[in-house]
Amino acid sequence: MDVRIIVETTFENGTKRSHRLDSISRPARQVGPENFGLMMKDSQSLLCGIQEAVLRDQIEEISEVSRICPDCNKVRAIHDYRPRVVDTLFGRFRIKAPRMRRCACNAKSKVVLGGPFSPLAHVFPDRSTPELQRLQAELGARHSFREAARIMETFLPCARQMNTTVRNRLGKIAQDISGIDRAERAVDEDATSPPLTVFLDGAHIRCRPEYQRRHLDVVVGKIESPNMSRRFGLVQQAPRSPAKQLRQALISQGWDGRRPVTVISDGEPALPNLVHRAVQGSVRHILDWWHISMRVQHVENAVKGLLQAENFPGISELFQRPAETLRWNLWHGKIQTAGTLIQCLMVDCSRLSKDDLAVRDATARVQARCRELYTYLANNMGNLTDYGWRHRNGFPISSSRAEGCVDDIGNTRMGKRRRMRWSPKGAHQVAVTRAAVLDGRLSVSFHKIAA
Ligand SMILES: [Zn+2]
Structure with a gap:
């Protein structure tokens, strides 16, 4: 037929x-x-x-x-x-x-102006067409530019796709996304501002050699309010003002510019500082519970190892008890007590007789782990809180939601395994577009333009 x-x-x-x-x-x-x-x-x-x-x-x-x-x-x-x-x-x-x-x-004088x-x-x-640009940006954010071009050629009767075109279109879309965020500011002026939590983390990606550095830091995270959440990614070295970008992201999430913002991150001070600059006001920084818990676990394991040593010379209760209550005290925000417990452990360790080799090693390990935890807590003293209370009342205590973004925005597309090197600008554009693609914001914003 x-x-x-x-x-x-x-x-x-x-x-x-x-x-x-x-x-x-x-x-x-x-x-x-x-x-x-x-x-x-x-x-x-x-x-x-x-x-x-x-x-x-x-x-x-x-x-x-x-x-x-x-x-x-x-x-x-x-x-x-x-x-x-x-x-x-x-x-x-x-x-x-x-x-x-x-x-x-x-025309008054019957002379036509303009050609x-x-x-x-x-x-x-x-x-x-905008649709072509959007698809190029979306695929470019998910795959390498060359791969994106190949996928399009496989399924569509589009013209031959160049990887450089895909890259340039992605750059343009990334710029447009920032522009749309700016336009959204006026809309939410009257809405009552919900409490906002920012989860922050960082990813390292390889930098291109001409920038005289090995790695670029991609700041990724999630901004959450009770009914909305939004991912973001940016490279601190790339945009003229990363704080301004973050401020725009906060505003488009319904922040009114005055309300306090809660930040949850690990001990790295650069990340909360970025939010601080973006908010230009009060920021409540809370240390991620998981990072504390991990260090407490190290102490617990080290003490367990010491108690199990064959010729343990001390009174086991003296070591076991502090190690057990340490976690409880930190969870409930009793930081002074926790600090005293750690110091007690270290002092008791130093009093043990060190004749036996196994005991000496185990003691050194306990002391090292205790010192590590103590320094970590001391450096972040102002950022500890009553985690138990927060948890019971449904407030977040962990930055694990940002850690998902590290993989989604940073590592999947730009991670070290991909064997790609990035310029700060290029990485920033991909991070911005990828966050928008993952949130489904790319298609939404384009419908808005069309409407
Ligand atoms: Zn006419």
């Missing part, structure tokens, strides 16, 4: 036109699994044909409609036709876009 596809256009003025597209031939005697139904290649040429028919008719109609002067209803003359290339998801087409002469009906204008100029400012 032969299948013929005909596209019929009905213009607004009632005229009709039909386009005959390729026909598909399926001889009954030669049918096999390879030519059963529609093939990928058929679908690509079909889509390309439909796109071309729709596009050309659309351009013709827009040109016809825009020839009529809105002021005097006269038909304006066509000055010339300019060749243009339009890139779409379903092919790249060379079209002829007409340019009109301006009408003199409005001919193109009615299609605002339709494709970048010579490509």
